[in-house]
Amino acid sequence: MKDTTKHPCFNKENAGSCGRVHLPVAPKCNIQCNYCNRKYDCVNESRPGVTSSILKPFQAAEYMDAVLEKEPRITVAGIAGPGDPFANPQEVLETMRLLNKKHPHLLFCLSTNGMGILPYLDDIAELGVSHVTITMSAVDPAIGAKIYSWVQDGNTIHYGEEGAKLLLDRQLKAIKGLKDRNIIVKINSIAIPGINDDHLLEVAKVASELGADIQNIIPLKPTADTLFADIEEPNHNLIGPLRKAATPYIKQMTHCKRCRADAVGLLSKDQSASLCGTLQACAQHKPLELEKPRPYVAISSREGLLINQHFGETKSFYIWGEDQKGNFSLIEERKVPPKACGPKRWEELALLLNDCRTVLTAAIGETPKVYLEEHGISSHTLSGLIQDGLEAVYHTGNIESLKCRRAGIAGGCQGTGTACG
Structure with a gap:
């Protein structure tokens, strides 16, 4: 039986002793958030959506071997992009299968927008995924329409409130489906001043009603070449009260580092830079x-x-x-x-x-x-x-x-x- 408390993002008390590795095997995304600019060959920025390389599943398994040799305190293997795991489901599931064979002691974690996860709920439960994060920043399609430019469902693109409503429906069903399968669920909510900052308490209430375990209210990180590039990053004077107001409804995460899609190491001692060469070398490997x-x-x-x-x-x-x-x-x-x-x-x-x-x-x-x-x-x-x-x-x-x-x-x-x- 795995000790699920050894996930440093879900359990602050273990953040100093348990590490995580993000495996960048999911480049494609099925929604366009107005704050997101994905970069697949970036070594400088520290934020979600960036990575220095993209790995194939067998390369991710080899990289995991190398990481564990250099940092044995790793307890979690996660996939958080740089796109969405379920816009790349086959690559993600194959990666999890390989890791399950080679490193069954690890906790397995996925971070998703929830749009495409529903057909794969049984698969991820079978593969031993214990933690899933769903980014849900609105529970009102009118507000969601301000956050998302479009969402993709199969070959169809949906815009505006229609797209936001579809995404929300998938997210709510995903949370329930994950909890029905005894998977620990975290809700990431991006706080965007003037857009949803006075709405996040409603998000917390809905997440709590569905049984989510923890919420992570994350301040917007303004990113160049996005629609929200000119919105000022909210400081603790905004984020602190939001978390305090939400706490009676759902446990709050307060130690988020806004990790890259190739983050590795302890939360307090990220080793993405020092292991960048290892990641890039594995990305060049050919199948045996x-x-x-x-x-x-x-x-x-x-x-x-x-x-x-x-x-x-x-x-x-x-x-x-x-x-x-x-x-x-x-x-x-x-x-x-x-x-x-x-x-x-x-x-x-x-x-x-x-x-x-x-x-x-x-x-x-x-x-x-x-x-x-x-x-x-x-x-x-x-x-x-x-x-x-x-x-x-x-x-x-x-x-x-x-x-x-x-x-x-x-x-x-x-x-x-x-x-x-």
């Missing part, structure tokens, strides 16, 4: 599988002539290779094992194709694509003759000209492992 010979190309095809089948619907892959004279030959038809469910299916297919450098397919979902990449296998959605695809892979490198015009075929597919991929 790339060291193995990969002479072949796997093709999804119905009849063995055209690239015309969905990756997840392929019953047998056509495995092609190139001889020393540059001629292509069919090595074998490699049968796919009986379908497993969920992640196990994609893991099995990646292992099945572990001697292939790439997969050429008519369509592929995001989840299997991530699994293949983790095993060092690239994938391309193409249409046309197999011979043309092989020519592009082995000789010309001009794969773009064969890109599938019907790429939308997998646009709605999340790669759940139940049928297609």
Whole structure:
């Protein structure tokens, strides 16, 4: 049983002895806050939304190994951006799976705006995520519309009060869903003078009613190139009374450091700068599988002539290779094992194709694509003759000209492992 009190952000008394690491594996975001300017290669600023590098899941696991060697007081592995974890769900879930295998003693934490978390509540509970922070700065869509430029739901962008209302609905359901699964919930609320400073008590009341455990009222940090860049940062004379007024309703966090998306170390002794080189080095790592010979190309095809089948619907892959004279030959038809469910299916297919450098397919979902990449296998959605695809892979490198015009075929597919991929 993990000691959940060892999270330094949720438990001030442990902030001096327990550390955290933020793994920057989530670059994309599904909302645009008027105070946020994400930077993926910044080493100077100290605020949420900035990082010196972006990591792939396997790189994050390797970075975690390196961090624990240098700072054994780390008790929490968190993902806080630089975008939103659930705008990058497959990368985030795969990172958590890898960490769960290698470092099951750690507490796992996610920080999200709540917009996209609902479909993944059972996944994160299964993976042992113990703490989730939801940034909720308004419980009135009219006020939320002043804070958010837009929110994205799938392929649809919502603006104004419509977007703010949708976001709020997702946030409220997320808090309830997390508490139903016994996950500890913190509410981050950004205090923005003239926008929501006289509304945050209502946020505290709603959070309390839903069972949230703690609230963190954070002063706005004015950031260049944002709509709120010219709003003055609120000082303790504003933040102190806000926290005091909210305390009867919900416990208040008072030791927040407004951490970067790649923060590491104790809250009082951040080591982001000293470990920046380690992070950047891990971001350059290639999957170990790339060291193995990969002479072949796997093709999804119905009849063995055209690239015309969905990756997840392929019953047998056509495995092609190139001889020393540059001629292509069919090595074998490699049968796919009986379908497993969920992640196990994609893991099995990646292992099945572990001697292939790439997969050429008519369509592929995001989840299997991530699994293949983790095993060092690239994938391309193409249409046309197999011979043309092989020519592009082995000789010309001009794969773009064969890109599938019907790429939308997998646009709605999340790669759940139940049928297609």
